[in-house]
Amino acid sequence: EPEVTQTPSHQVTQMGQEVILRCVPISNHLYFYWYRQILGQKVEFLVSFYNNEISEKSEIFDDQFSVERPDGSNFTLKIRSTKLEDSAMYFCASTRDVNQETQYFGPGTRLLVL
Amino acid sequence: AQSVTQLGSHVSVSEGALVLLRCNYSSSVPPYLFWYVQYPNQGLQLLLKYTTGATLVKGINGFEAEFKKSETSFHLTKPSAHMSDAAEYFCAVSKRSNDYKLSFGAGTTVTVRA
Numbered sequence: 001e002p003e004v005t006q007t008p009s010h011q012v013t014q015m016g017q018e019v020i021l022r023c024v025p026i027s028n029h030l031y032f033y034w035y036r037q038i039l040g041q042k043v044e045f046l047v048s049f050y051n052n053e054i055s056e057k058s059e060i061f062d063d064q065f066s067v068e069r070p071d072g073s074n075f076t077l078k079i080r081s082t083k084l085e086d087s088a089m090y091f092c093a094s095t096r097d098v099n100q101e102t103q104y105f106g107p108g109t110r111l112l113v114l
Numbered sequence: 115a116q117s118v119t120q121l122g123s124h125v126s127v128s129e130g131a132l133v134l135l136r137c138n139y140s141s142s143v144p145p146y147l148f149w150y151v152q153y154p155n156q157g158l159q160l161l162l163k164y165t166t167g168a169t170l171v172k173g174i175n176g177f178e179a180e181f182k183k184s185e186t187s188f189h190l191t192k193p194s195a196h197m198s199d200a201a202e203y204f205c206a207v208s209k210r211s212n213d214y215k216l217s218f219g220a221g222t223t224v225t226v227r228a
Contacts, residue, residue: 004157031214033215033216035216041220042204042218042219042220042221043158043204043206043216043218043221044218045215045216045217048215056215091157091158093158095214101146101163101165101208101210101214102148102160102163103160103214103216104160105150105157105158105159106157107156107157108157
């Protein structure tokens with residue numbers, strides 16, 4: 001069964017460094033999402049992406065964050081200058097099309113900012 | 115704006131006992147409703163969803179949930195708990211529109227006693 005994959009599974013970085021989290025959505029999916037889950041807190045929506053542009057973003061998704069689909073398969077989340085509070089599990093998700101409401105989640109990347 | 119409330123951050127049940135996880139939502143219009151499960155160190159897996167039609171929906175692993183519009187609830191049940199049901203469970207909602215971003219509840223951790 002097709003699945004969403006994410007790399008790396010774990011990343012440790014120093015505060016102020018840039019990180020890029022990578023996701024490979026299911027191949028025929030067109031809508032892509034990033035969520036994050038700070039330890040002990042609820043899963044929060046960050047951004048949705050369709051047709052090579054952001055559809056919606058939350059207030060968390062400030063200028064330090066960006067997303068890109070650099071080729072036909074990858075979907076990336078970049079944090080330009082990480083802060084301690086960016087430490088979280090980051091989940092990528094995708095849906096097939098506008099009429100498909102079910103999001104399929106990847107296993108997540110655990111980011112630790114020191 | 116949509117929001118989800120899960121009553122009880124932790125639920126402990128005996129093996130073979132009923133599992134009941136409560137979820138209430140707030141939305142200006144009836145949303146799509148989901149239950150996701152997260153096993154330790156894994157991503158989010160869809161258990162079941164309600165979009166339209168029959169209000170009692172059955173999901174994987176013997177779980178089911180009932181949408182009650184009058185109570186704005188979508189409680190999750192399983193008649194007989196198994197040790198493998200130990201996990202964190204998230205209720206989530208999305209709008210019935212092109213943007214299916216999910217709003218999650220805080221989650222309920224289920225432990226199963228032998």
